[in-house]
Amino acid sequence: MAFAIFGGTFDPIHSAHLAIARHAAEKFGLDYVLLIPNGNPPHKPGARRTPFEHRYRMAELATEGDARLKVSRMEEGEARSYSILTIEKLKADHPGERILFLIGADAFSEIETWHRWRDVVRAVEFIVVSRPGHRYDVPEDARVHRLDDLDLPVSSSRIREELRRGGEPPELSAGVVRYIRENNLYR
Numbered sequence: 001m002a003f004a005i006f007g008g009t010f011d012p013i014h015s016a017h018l019a020i021a022r023h024a025a026e027k028f029g030l031d032y033v034l035l036i037p038n039g040n041p042p043h044k045p046g047a048r049r050t051p052f053e054h055r056y057r058m059a060e061l062a063t064e065g066d067a068r069l070k071v072s073r074m075e076e077g078e079a080r081s082y083s084i085l086t087i088e089k090l091k092a093d094h095p096g097e098r099i100l101f102l103i104g105a106d107a108f109s110e111i112e113t114w115h116r117w118r119d120v121v122r123a124v125e126f127i128v129v130s131r132p133g134h135r136y137d138v139p140e141d142a143r144v145h146r147l148d149d150l151d152l153p154v155s156s157s158r159i160r161e162e163l164r165r166g167g168e169p170p171e172l173s174a175g176v177v178r179y180i181r182e183n184n185l186y187r
Contacts, residue, residue, distance in 0.1 A: 002100065004034065012163075021035065112139060126144045
């Protein structure tokens, strides 16, 4: 059994997130991708985020009907969301399973600033998402698979701005747009 962890703020979750997760599952023969909305990410201190429950619920709605995509509450709460703690918990809960870490090249390029980053590098294989031909440094001992055959220029900040103006961004599923409207989010 093999699965990938895919963390992020998912504020809101959009078509590029889903395309990346599905493509990674297909390309690397994963049983599923576990989407984990961040609770309190250390690299975004004080950042304004939509409350966790709304981001979690939107992720559920966006992944509905796709058995390869699962959503987790693992990082819910006010405690800092350190990747190594999430990885260690998943390894304990899924002994013997192959766990990969799906990450964008921009975040991967900062991995050496992460809490216990060497432990993270030793604990998982990475699937690094980047633009075709993009170069990035790979720390010693890191096991990296490239996912650079997708070009998805989608911006969460642009989507939030369009929502603020009352628009319905095409990158959002109908269920997510409906949920946003019903809960008066991004206004």
